[in-house]
Amino acid sequence: MSIRIWGRPTSARTQKVLLALAELGLPFELTLASGTMGAHGHVAKGNEAFGVVDTPDYRAMNPNGTVPTILDDGFVLWESNAILQYLAMKYDPDRFYGSDIGRFASAARWIMWENNELIPPMHNLVKHTIRLPEDQRDPEIAAASRAALGRAWGIVDTQLSRTRHIASDSWSYGDIPMTIRVHRWALLAGVDALSPTLARYYAEVSARPSFDAIRDPAMHLAG
Ligand SMILES: N[C@@H](CCC(=O)N[C@@H](CS)C(=O)NCC(=O)O)C(=O)O
Structure with a gap:
């Protein structure tokens, strides 16, 4: 089963996960999620956010309501730097830190x-x-x-x-x-x-x- 990510492509922290998965060549499924940005830009400019982050299901995974969050083989993780270290240790310690x-x-x-x-x-x-x-x-x-x-x-x-x-x-x-x-x-x-x-x-x-x-x-x- 491929890794699931909740995030938005404009989020630098989501990008960390996207870049790590590209390095690893792993398949993933991205669900667009954000309380502040949507397909057309920031909510401060009247745009609609992607949402998802305020739903009970999302908050049960990530109580912060921020992105990114990942789900890998039943394991949920948020905090982008922790996700990087998890992917590094689990999938390619040689490439990621020798x-x-x-x-x-x-x-x-x-x-x-x-x-x-x-x-x-x-x-x-x-x-x-x-x-x-x-x-x-x-x-x-x-x-x-x-x-x-x-x-x-x-x-x-x-x-x-x-x-x-x-x-x-x-x-x-x-x-x-x-x-x-x-x-x-x-x-x-x-x-x-x-x-x-x-x-x-x-x-x-x-x-x-x-x-x-x-x-x-x-x-x-x-x-
Ligand atoms: N320390 C957290 C910070 C998470 C965070 O603040 N993410 C931003 C995007 S970079 C966010 O969720 N912004 C609000 C939103 O898009 O709803 C991490 O590194 O994962």
Whole structure:
């Protein structure tokens, strides 16, 4: 039986799961779910959300009412980074972390860092430049988010000057969130905004066949 996912293609956390499944070449069934976004955009602009996340059945699986959630062979899991680690350990430890505990931990560090340091400013930037109706956008939040991103990208740049991929020289599941972030940043700020090191990394990760799962700019810049 194929893996079931509840999520939306415009959600970067759902994209982590889509990219991991593309790396693994596993079949899956996606159910569109969201309380904030639908086929035509954000509810703040009067659009209808995909829904599902507020139903009792969904809340029984994921009490947060957020996406993504997966169901694999009777096992339910939410929290996108935990899903990445589950898929890594269950389906391909060699490919996802070289079956090496140090590389596993290094990748874990970077996916947690991405969640804490990269997602909040990038989310706020997208919200206050694209997603919210113009009269609800706050230029100060957008400017503070750009500044925070500048500092965070500096840290990524330093790491990628030391190792070819984010957690080690070899590709690991730690590169999944980073690939999505670099792609989104290149689409938002322009490829020219990437430092030479980030541009080198972007060229490399976007050449992986799995990248097709998250390549579409509409998945990243949807309003
Ligand atoms: N820490 C959770 C956060 C989940 C989360 O906030 N997901 C967002 C999408 S990226 C969401 O559900 N947004 C509201 C919605 O679409 O209904 C995770 O990483 O899975």
